[in-house]
Amino acid sequence: MSLKINYNVSAMIANNSLKLNDNKLTTSLGKLSSGYKINSAKDDAAGLAISRRMHAQLKGLKAASQDAKDGVSVIEIADGALAEVHDILQRMNELSVKSANGTLVDGDRDAIQQEIAQLGEEIDRIGQTTEYNSQRLFTGEFDLKGYTNDKRVKVDHYSDELMYGSYKNIELGQFKFKENKTGDLLLESYNGSNEKKSVITRPDLDNEEFNVSGDIYHLTFKGDNGDEFTLDIAGLGYRDLIEDAEEKIRANTTLDSATQAAIDAAASEAGYPKPQTYSGGAYRETDLRKATVTVPGSGTDTFTREQEDRIITEYDKDGNKKSVTTYSTIKTTYTDGNNNVITLTEEIEKEETPGYDPIIQTRSSFRELETPNSAKFVTEADMTGYGAMTFQVGANEGQTLDIRFEKLSMETLGFKYQDSDQTKDMSLDMSTADGALKAIDQIKSAIGQISSMRSRLGAYQNRLEHTETNLATSDENMTAAYSRIMDTDMAEEMSNYSNLQIVSQAATSILAQANERPSQMLQLLQ
Numbered sequence: 001m002s003l004k005i006n007y008n009v010s011a012m013i014a015n016n017s018l019k020l021n022d023n024k025l026t027t028s029l030g031k032l033s034s035g036y037k038i039n040s041a042k043d044d045a046a047g048l049a050i051s052r053r054m055h056a057q058l059k060g061l062k063a064a065s066q067d068a069k070d071g072v073s074v075i076e077i078a079d080g081a082l083a084e085v086h087d088i089l090q091r092m093n094e095l096s097v098k099s100a101n102g103t104l105v106d107g108d109r110d111a112i113q114q115e116i117a118q119l120g121e122e123i124d125r126i127g128q129t130t131e132y133n134s135q136r137l138f139t140g141e142f143d144l145k146g147y148t149n150d151k152r153v154k155v156d157h158y159s160d161e162l163m164y165g166s167y168k169n170i171e172l173g174q175f176k177f178k179e180n181k182t183g184d185l186l187l188e189s190y191n192g193s194n195e196k197k198s199v200i201t202r203p204d205l206d207n208e209e210f211n212v213s214g215d216i217y218h219l220t221f222k223g224d225n226g227d228e229f230t231l232d233i234a235g236l237g238y239r240d241l242i243e244d245a246e247e248k249i250r251a252n253t254t255l256d257s258a259t260q261a262a263i264d265a266a267a268s269e270a271g272y273p274k275p276q277t278y279s280g281g282a283y284r285e286t287d288l289r290k291a292t293v294t295v296p297g298s299g300t301d302t303f304t305r306e307q308e309d310r311i312i313t314e315y316d317k318d319g320n321k322k323s324v325t326t327y328s329t330i331k332t333t334y335t336d337g338n339n340n341v342i343t344l345t346e347e348i349e350k351e352e353t354p355g356y357d358p359i360i361q362t363r364s365s366f367r368e369l370e371t372p373n374s375a376k377f378v379t380e381a382d383m384t385g386y387g388a389m390t391f392q393v394g395a396n397e398g399q400t401l402d403i404r405f406e407k408l409s410m411e412t413l414g415f416k417y418q419d420s421d422q423t424k425d426m427s428l429d430m431s432t433a434d435g436a437l438k439a440i441d442q443i444k445s446a447i448g449q450i451s452s453m454r455s456r457l458g459a460y461q462n463r464l465e466h467t468e469t470n471l472a473t474s475d476e477n478m479t480a481a482y483s484r485i486m487d488t489d490m491a492e493e494m495s496n497y498s499n500l501q502i503v504s505q506a507a508t509s510i511l512a513q514a515n516e517r518p519s520q521m522l523q524l525l526q
Helices: 009-034 045-099 106-129 238-251 253-265 433-486 490-524
Strands: 146-148 154-158 165-172 175-179 185-190 197-201 207-214 218-223 228-232 277-279 282-296 302-315 321-335 341-352 359-370 377-383 389-392 400-403
Touching (some): 009 490, 045 400, 146 154, 185 207, 185 238
Antiparallel strands (some): 146 377, 175 359, 282 302, 302 321, 321 341, 341 359
């Protein structure tokens, strides 16, 4: 047995074991007191890195879930406003049907028109004031933006499916518009073709064929694959051309007198007058006359009028003239200095009874506009893909949802004229029975437009609600994964702590005994 007094190696060994065990005991106490398995990088370097990323993801998921809830709130506010507009339009429809009834007098229709005007102002007010967190939803600020290289033409809107980027070779300028029974000047032909198709170069440089439709204010280009965009062409001033032509036609008294003289001098068409038709001794005679006159305007302007009169004369049994009714079809064509051709077709019924003033009733009026080939020009539209309200619905970059809110106003619903000089005259006129009948179709179209807007917002809301549910599920599952990495198994760690505590007590006892060994040297010195 080797006995030494300078260095107590046994005590050093016991002390080192006690220190190591004490460190382990400290670590175990940290896990038990915090509840976390990893309290510092030394506990598990890889686990700490993973857990920190997962923790950031969990915080992001909770924030994204709140974002989705906020998105639902925005849509609920927007849908509530549109629901009120729906109710307003239903009231307008009720009033238009009432105004179209023949039992009403002009004063009644004037009262209806006053209410229509107030309802229209309320629609405009809703469009301007509906907001969330001071952000106005229906002013067009949150619709997809687009631009053209011609200041007269604007991008009105485009579909979500449309490829973003520059669309080239959009041909405009050569059109034919024809008025329908409700007074809308709709596109009849495009670039000289009734097929109304346009081949446009997409951003990926492929050529795509679009079907073209619209009116003098807007043109819609729709592809077979769902691509669609609408251009605002009010700046081209087609309504101004038509109104200017109508004013010049009305002011041209030479044209009126020349036409009347030509009709009066015209011979009956072949086969006329028709044989007399007898009824109870009375009879009638039908005649048909046609005339065409052309008179110059100022500069290179010209006026041409074709008139056809069908004249029905009624006689009593004694051969006395009872009445003369003339059904006139008058087609007036005005060609301006730029070779734009504006045609006004009127059908007029005039009844003359001996001893009474003539009764003249205009039954219908139709307008047409045809622009020349020389008016054609090519524009380019840039569909940016930006502008919609963006919701962050995920914890990572790029996990977003864009929601469009279209502009809401009487103008966008088709109830106001859109001119190049930006005047906004009410086109919803119920002061006459004819205007009320037209209004029924206008309001029907507007109701469909609002329904489409609400349907799209409803689809967005359903998607956001599913997104919120998915985020909650992801949060739950990721929290469980995070817990497996970070949380202490208290039962297992308590067992480990008890074992380390026993070992620590044993090491303390052994260290005490090792410190006593040098004292044994004193017995040898006695």
